[in-house]
Amino acid sequence: MRDTGASWSYARLSPDSQIEVAHWSGLPAPGLHAHFHDELQLTLVISGARAFEVEGRVLRAAAGQLVVIPAGCPHASVTVGEADNRCVNVYLRQTACQPRHAAVLALPEGWNAVGPLRIDRLMEAVEHAVPMARPDSHAQGSALAAAVAPDARVADVARRQGMTREAFSRAFTRAMGLPPRDYRTLRRLNEARRQLRGSEPIAEIAAASGFADQSHFGRLFRRTFGTTPARYRQQMR
Template structure:
C-alpha cells in the first residue's frame, strides 16, 4: 500500500512533479512535495535547512561526496548552505520537503517522530509535521555555514584572488574545496536562492530577474526550472 501525505492543504497549481507553497507557520519557510520519475536535480544549495521524508519509492542525495540513500519511511536533514544534488530514480518517488530556518535541530528524534506518525496512519499531516519541527528545534537561528564563503564570493574572482596573493585558478580550486562547488556555480545558486525569496515576497518575475542579475525572465526561468524543478511562475503561485 502506498503511504501518502494528507493533501487537503495542497494547492491546485502544481508542476506535475514538484509543488511548493508557504504555510503560515513561524518555524517553516516553505513546504514542498515531489511525485514522479527521473527527477534528479543538479548541484545546488538552500539558505534554509532542508528536511526530506520519503513516503514511497527511493530518494538519493549526494552531499559532500557521500550518498544518502532513503527508502520509504526514512528522512534526512541537509543543512543550510551545503551543496548537494539528487539522483534520478527510474522507479519513481513520492516525498515531502520542509525548508526551515538555519539552526540546530534534534534530527534523530525528529525524523523518528515523523516516521512514527507515517507508520501509524499511512500519512503525514502537514500541521503535525510543522508541530514536530517546532518541538525539535534546539536553538535560535544561526548563520548559514556557507555565509563566510558567500561573503568573499560577492566580488569578482580575479579581484579576490589578487587580494589573497593567489592566481585565479588557485583561488578557484581552494574555493571549490571549501564550498563544494566552483565560484561561478556558487554565485548562480546564491542568485537563484535570492530569486526564491523575492518571489515568495510577491515580486514580479521581471523585477526578480532584473534584481538578481539575469538577462531577462526567460534566462531566469531556464535556470530556475533546472535547479528547482518548477518555473518561477509556478513557484510564485505556491
C-alpha cells in the same frame, strides 16, 4: 532535470507561515543539478525512494525515512528506480543551530503521512540523531562566501586574498562544495526565489538578480528548483 512535464508543487505550511513545503507525487522525482538552499531542508519519503549526491557521497532514503540537508549545503538529487514516488520537502530557516552534516534518519515513531506536519517532532528527531552546530562555526567557508560578492571578479577577490585565481577557486570549491561561479549563481537564484514571494514583476526580479533576461532566469530556476518562477509565485501566495 529530466523533462517529464511534471514539477514540484510548493506552498506555505499554513497561510501565515514562513515555513515552505514542496510536494512530489507520481513518477520518480527527477534529478536536479547541484544546488543549495538558504534554509535547512528536510525530505520526508512517504513512498518510493530518494537519493542525493551530497558531501562527496550518495545518501539513499526509502519510504519511512527522513533526509536532512543543512542550509547552504550543495546537493544534487538523483532519480531512483521506476516506482511512483511520494515525498515532501520542508524548508526551515534556522538561526540558532544547524546539523553539522547531511544524514538519513527514520521518521519519528507513530508518524502519520496523512496527519498534520509536526515540525517540532521532526526537529526533535534531527537534534537527537545529528550533531548540531552554530552557523558561525564554519568561519572559513563563511569568509570565502562573503568574499564573492555578486558584482566581484574572482581574479580580484583572489588577489585580495593573496592567491592566484586557480588557487582561490580550488580553495573555494573545497570549502563550499561548488566553484565560485556556480556558487554565485545559486546565491542569486536563492535571493530571487525569496523575492518571488512578494509582488514585484518577475522580469524585474530577474534583472535585479543579475540574469540576462527572464527566459534565462526561468530556465535556471526550473533546472534548480524543479518548477518555473511563475508557478512558484502562484503557489506561494
